[in-house]
Amino acid sequence: MTQAPNVSQVHCIKCGYNLTGVVIGGTCPECGAPINTSFLQANTQPSGFALAALVLGIVSIPTFLCYGVVGLICGILAIIFWRVSVVQTRNGTRSSAWQGLARAGMICGIIGIVLGLAMMIVFGVIIGNAIYRASYISVAVPPSTPYPPVPMQPQPAPNP
Numbered sequence: 001m002t003q004a005p006n007v008s009q010v011h012c013i014k015c016g017y018n019l020t021g022v023v024i025g026g027t028c029p030e031c032g033a034p035i036n037t038s039f040l041q042a043n044t045q046p047s048g049f050a051l052a053a054l055v056l057g058i059v060s061i062p063t064f065l066c067y068g069v070v071g072l073i074c075g076i077l078a079i080i081f082w083r084v085s086v087v088q089t090r091n092g093t094r095s096s097a098w099q100g101l102a103r104a105g106m107i108c109g110i111i112g113i114v115l116g117l118a119m120m121i122v123f124g125v126i127i128g129n130a131i132y133r134a135s136y137i138s139v140a141v142p143p144s145t146p147y148p149p150v151p152m153q154p155q156p157a158p159n160p
């Protein structure tokens with residue numbers, strides 16, 4: 001048995017009785033209307049985390065171009081925020097109005113993470129290769145000696 005969350009003064013949708021502190025799943029002590037219906041009506045505010053998940057998920061896809069790191073971070077945040085919005089909806093503290101958006105954000109976030117990781121691998125290979133080549137050159141090739149100066153050749157006179 002869980003106590004109703006102490007949200008902003010929920011009242012019975014039928015008779016207006018103050019339902020703060022009553023048991024969720026029960027009925028209104030005054031008129032017998034199901035309490036859950038009143039809470040669903042009261043908590044119509046959608047989750048801000050759902051919207052944040054959507055924005056971050058969308059942002060994570062093009063930002064994988066920023067060496068993959070930005071896309072990776074945005075994608076992970078999108079999944080965390082989606083999860084928070086799911087928990088909020090399950091607890092009944094937020095309505096499920098934006099859950100479709102949150103889910104879309106989570107899916108975009110996964111794409112952003114995959115692209116970001118791929119980008120990091122590509123950059124890792126390029127940088128690793130460059131470091132390998134640089135160290136190879138510095139070890140294997142002795143400091144170059146300057147060529148002896150080439151003596152100036154007399155230029156043939158232009159034909160008149």
Ligand SMILES: [Zn+2]
Nearest residue numbers: 012015028031
């Ligand atoms: Zn009532």
